[in-house]
Amino acid sequence: MSTIAHTQKRGFAGTVWEYLTTVDHKKIAILYLIAGGLFFLIGGIEAMMIRIQLAVPNNDFVSAGLFNEIITMHGTTMIFLAAMPLLFAFMNAVMPLQIGARDVAFPFINALGFWLFFFGGLFLNLSWFLGGAPDAGWTSYASLSLASEGHGVDFYVLGLQISGFGTLMGGINFLVTIINMRAPGMTYMRMPLFTWTTFVASALILFAFPPLTVGLFMMMFDRMFGSGFFDVAAGGNTIIWEHFFWIFGHPEVYILILPAFGIFSEIFPTFARKRLFGYSSMVFATVLIGFLGFMVWAHHMFTTGLGPIANAIFAVATMAIAVPTGIKIFNWIMTIWGGKITFTVPMLYAVSFIPSFVMGGVTGVMQAAAPADYQFHDSYFIVAHFHYVIVGGVVLALLAGCHFYWPLMFGTMLSERLGKITFALFFTGFHLTFFIQHFLGLMGMPRRVWTFLPGQGLETGNLISSIGAAFMAAGVIIFLINVVNTQVKNVQVGRDPWKDGRTLEWAIPSPAPFYNFKQLPLVRGLDAFWIEKMEGKTEMTPAEPIGDIHMPNNAFAPFLISLGLFIAAFGAMYQVDDKPWAIPVLIIGMAITFGSMLYRSIKDDHGYHIHKEDLLDDADKGGTR
């Protein structure tokens, strides 16, 4: 009965309602992919505007004030609203399947996490239409942001606070899922690397987001409720914001890059047809990077005057991270070495990721040397460095992951031909844009500068950089065409479309049944599905007889809880201007949030069971190929 309800064809409104209320990790993954992709495009348009403005000297394509808003929103959007949610999309889509779970540990909280992120991001971006976006840089240093006029920085503080709650919930959810819901036989040291990196990244979220939350709260009270945490005139200390921001900010970099490493660690063995070289050292390196990531934040603040001892300690700690990262790089190379390689689109991204990321890593070690950093600080060298790490690492992983996991998420295969064109354009454009920026920085071009003068040797470099950005944009447009084409044609490719899938996620039928596994699989080693295939089997060995499966009900409360905070944020922000409606709006928003929470707490919702007979029926009808 319940199975029938899920296989029925829905109308458009029905589909929308299904996605508004879904608690299924596979559907939440699609929501994250769409919302993250949308914000990625918005951030990309902002990037293009930056490069147009800087293409020629003395340009006035945008005004200086608008330029500040654009760079702030580009950075904030790309980090918080594009890269992280897109990684969450893959974590949601892949991780529960990889460990042989039927869903995440808290499906309701999973949905709540998504909607909080979405409404936080929406709130932040509405600033464009409501009197100006934040303009104090994505780091929003207190001495600058407290002086920023209008409501821009308020949008930043409240928007990030709301979306940060969502991220924190997502991270905790993944942790509990990985600790408690692994299939029989799936020990920690048999978990695929993407699951491992999800685990460590989630732990980093757990420890890194609270400092950000605290910092944002202090900023919120300083700006909206008259406190003076960062206000030097009132006895505060402006440097504290920098510490809080970077205690969060440096682990944040690893929250982004570790899952990217995980995606590549899945792609290399698949297309080299070899098991991952040095699996246990990869796990060790992942954990070590996560650990060291908390002891290095002050390398962003060498020039604030921490003193030689603090600078030296943080410099050495930072350089130490190159060791586990190097272990990973060598392991990937050894994985490809002697393999039977096929250069599919994901593999192209993976192979080109190695040199790109190493370049970003090397400039990172250069900046870790505190005396040298006094030269690099706030120059375009820094801009080049972190774009090499984030675009050369994370964005390449996201594009690779899209191609690699598309069949898993949608049952269709993106075109390899268009994919290769995207790859060529994006990869060329990326190096064209950012390589030259190292030299622009060394020649003295400051970061976040609105325009530059002719005759200082900066014209050619900036023009090349802008041309490169156009290549990247072209690559993304072709990728979008690829997506639309593929989904319109809708050719279902079935199970294990890459033929060489190694891990559990490729063992389930395509499209995946909503309960994932009819019977939980028995895991007999690393690369569980590959082991079965090598023994001539086509299915996993089940670890349990067919029985009733307990499933959670859909819920609308996550949407309402998040909507309430979204409304309340407007009230909190406009009460500063003594608007008479502001306080009532704040109260109404909070009432919606707490009302939905109360409703959720009082109403008993035990979910439902899929009965054994229905599962057996499913198999007879060929529902599982």
Added chain:
Amino acid sequence: MANLQSNSGDPKVNYEYRRKKSADEMRMQVITFTLMIFFTVLAFAAVGAGFSKWFIIPFVLLLACVQVAFQLYYFMHMSHKGHEAPQLFMWSGIFVAFLTILTFLTIIWW
């Protein structure tokens, strides 16, 4: 689940064994409880005796840390099997918090 405790009332587990286990645990709890009261008395005594504050503050803080550990491991049963993950995360969290406070004390408010 793995964190079912040995005294969870599973009828298959030998009654005598469970009885002995509970008695052992009870003894440990009484011992730690006595120690905790003793530590509290020590803390008050140290302040009352009027030692230098460079002795009293670290001493009281140390006693407090030991008491927290007792509380967690004996009264909240963290010493039992199946608490490895919570332990790992608690200690990592404490470590990160400690590191943060240490740097704040040394390089911001020096």
